[in-house]
Amino acid sequence: MPAIGRRMVSRGWALLAFAVLAVSPRSGGAQARGFEGLAVLANAPGIETLSRVEVIQLMRGERALWGGGIAVTVVLPSARSPLIERVARDVFGLSKTGLQRYWLSLVFQGRATPPAQFESAEEMVAFVRRTPGAIAVVPAPVPEAAQSLVIRVR
Amino acid sequence: MRTRLNGRVIPHVLVGLSLLAGLPGRAVGQERQIQVNGYGHQEYSVLDGAERDAFFSIGEHSLFVTGKANDRLSFLGEYVIRFTGTSSTGYLPSIERSLIRYSVTPNHAVIAGKVHTPVNYWNDVYHHGRVFFPVIDRPYAFSHFVPLHTLGVQWQGQNLGSARVGYDVMLGNGIDGTDVKKEGVSPAAMVAVHAKPIDGMRIGASYYRDYLEKNAYGAHAGHTTAPEIPVSERYTGDLDFTLFSVSLAWFGERVEFLHEHTFNNTRTDSLGLARNHADFTYLGVRLGSVVPYALNEHLRSADNDLHVYPLAKLKMAVGVRLEASPLVNLKVQVERQRETHWHDGAAHRSGGTALRMQLAYGF
Numbered sequence: 052m053p054a055i056g057r058r059m060v061s062r063g064w065a066l067l068a069f070a071v072l073a074v075s076p077r078s079g080g081a082q083a084r085g086f087e088g089l090a091v092l093a094n095a096p097g098i099e100t101l102s103r104v105e106v107i108q109l110m111r112g113e114r115a116l117w118g119g120g121i122a123v124t125v126v127l128p129s130a131r132s133p134l135i136e137r138v139a140r141d142v143f144g145l146s147k148t149g150l151q152r153y154w155l156s157l158v159f160q161g162r163a164t165p166p167a168q169f170e171s172a173e174e175m176v177a178f179v180r181r182t183p184g185a186i187a188v189v190p191a192p193v194p195e196a197a198q199s200l201v202i203r204v205r
Numbered sequence: 206m207r208t209r210l211n212g213r214v215i216p217h218v219l220v221g222l223s224l225l226a227g228l229p230g231r232a233v234g235q236e237r238q239i240q241v242n243g244y245g246h247q248e249y250s251v252l253d254g255a256e257r258d259a260f261f262s263i264g265e266h267s268l269f270v271t272g273k274a275n276d277r278l279s280f281l282g283e284y285v286i287r288f289t290g291t292s293s294t295g296y297l298p299s300i301e302r303s304l305i306r307y308s309v310t311p312n313h314a315v316i317a318g319k320v321h322t323p324v325n326y327w328n329d330v331y332h333h334g335r336v337f338f339p340v341i342d343r344p345y346a347f348s349h350f351v352p353l354h355t356l357g358v359q360w361q362g363q364n365l366g367s368a369r370v371g372y373d374v375m376l377g378n379g380i381d382g383t384d385v386k387k388e389g390v391s392p393a394a395m396v397a398v399h400a401k402p403i404d405g406m407r408i409g410a411s412y413y414r415d416y417l418e419k420n421a422y423g424a425h426a427g428h429t430t431a432p433e434i435p436v437s438e439r440y441t442g443d444l445d446f447t448l449f450s451v452s453l454a455w456f457g458e459r460v461e462f463l464h465e466h467t468f469n470n471t472r473t474d475s476l477g478l479a480r481n482h483a484d485f486t487y488l489g490v491r492l493g494s495v496v497p498y499a500l501n502e503h504l505r506s507a508d509n510d511l512h513v514y515p516l517a518k519l520k521m522a523v524g525v526r527l528e529a530s531p532l533v534n535l536k537v538q539v540e541r542q543r544e545t546h547w548h549d550g551a552a553h554r555s556g557g558t559a560l561r562m563q564l565a566y567g568f
Binding site for chain 2: 108113114115116117118120121122123144146148149152155156158159160161162164165184
């Protein structure tokens with residue numbers, strides 16, 4: 052193909068791409084997403100309140116440390132957990148497989164440490180209780196013993 | 206699950222990412238985060254060019270290890286075994302990544318070791334991970350321009366501000382270096398910035414500079430010259446190598462798009478400045494677990510280039526990716542390629558059509 056033809060093909064692709072981006076629905080950002088019926092648990096001393104944006108940033112592995120220097124450990128439902136669809140949709144704005152692809156890719160890039168995963172909400176709560184720095188989103192209400200870990204989301 | 210490692214009983218999950226992807230495994234929490242995962246691929250190709258060939262092939266298989274020493278220190282290693290005709294066993298192992306990461310703040314880290322040079326989207330995000338590739342092959346630029354690995358020190362920032370800006374600054378053994386030595390005292394240097402203003406989108410730009418004392422191809426580059434340039438005839442003097450790359454990636458729940466443009470300049474005292482470039486464009490539409498796609502790419506190295514030598518490549522392809530899970534997919538691709546290289550004052554053309562299938566998996 053002559054050079055001018057190649058340039059035209061390349062520019063055509065670029066124009067098509069921008070058109071696609073312009074009409075594509077956003078897959079959800081950290082802007083407006085509710086946690087109705089869910090509770091945020093974090094084993095982070097001194098942290099009692101977080102904004103929704105901060106919770107989403109933490110759950111997406113976008114911060115490696117809490118303010119005190121403790122590592123953030125993200126806790127997720129495993130693929131076979133009945134919770135995963137709900138957490139994927141309500142917290143990440145993604146499908147179940149979209150959430151799986153997101154974390155697999157992030158860890159493979161070396162840009163985050165792997166999340167801990169559990170099949171049940173009880174296991175997730177127990178893990179957060181015994182792991183400094185852990186954060187999870189689980190169905191509300193949480194057991195009495197874990198009430199001190201509940202984060203108020205503003 | 207409890208496993209004895211070096212005489213100590215360490216509770217951990219060996220299959221953490223596999224659990225996330227729905228593969229068999231026990232759902233057990235982890236106190237010490239040590240994970241081992243593997244990635245591999247196999248292919249079947251039917252090539253119709255000057256000759257017709259049809260064959261199976263086994264691709265790279267990598268062992269991917271992550272570990273955490275404490276809150277701030279983590280480790281990542283990737284060890285690859287690939288087929289090679291020059292090894293007595295037929296296979297060659299290599300350390301593809303081995304790095305220690307120290308988190309200085311929640312969003313900044315220092316990294317020491319061998320990394321995939323974060324010089325463009327593909328090398329930073331995919332590299333060996335065929336199961337993550339949207340298509341079968343890496344872009345052409347990987348064979349000639351992109352410095353695949355760097356061994357050195359890296360400063361990294363991520364997810365800064367509402368646009369989630371990130372940067373990478375790195376010094377290390379570059380194109381003409383190896384994993385144990387580099388000629389001369391000037392390191393390869395690079396800086397990359399990217400932003401993720403909305404979920405699924407990443408816009409990036411990077412600059413890389415290296416001074417090649419003897420125009421050696423080294424262990425980090427993975428570069429090859431144009432065909433028919435005998436080793437004994439290759440330029441072995443000094444060469445300035447710069448690379449500027451821009452990329453736009455959009456991987457949403459429905460539409461997938463990636464465009465990378467690579468500008469490469471090489472300068473020699475004998476032939477002066479040579480301007481090379483490469484483009485790669487991918488567009489896919491996700492229909493559940495089926496992703497039909499198309500790609501277009503081309504590469505051109507200048508007539509006075511002494512690193513790659515004069516070369517032009519063009520590829521157009523359509524295909525479909527069938528995802529059985531996030532860790533298993535089958536890609537079927539029909540592609541048309543044309544290649545021209547110039548040698549001994551004459552243009553040599555080749556090309557053809559190919560049907561290729563790739564089964565990529567993680568475990």
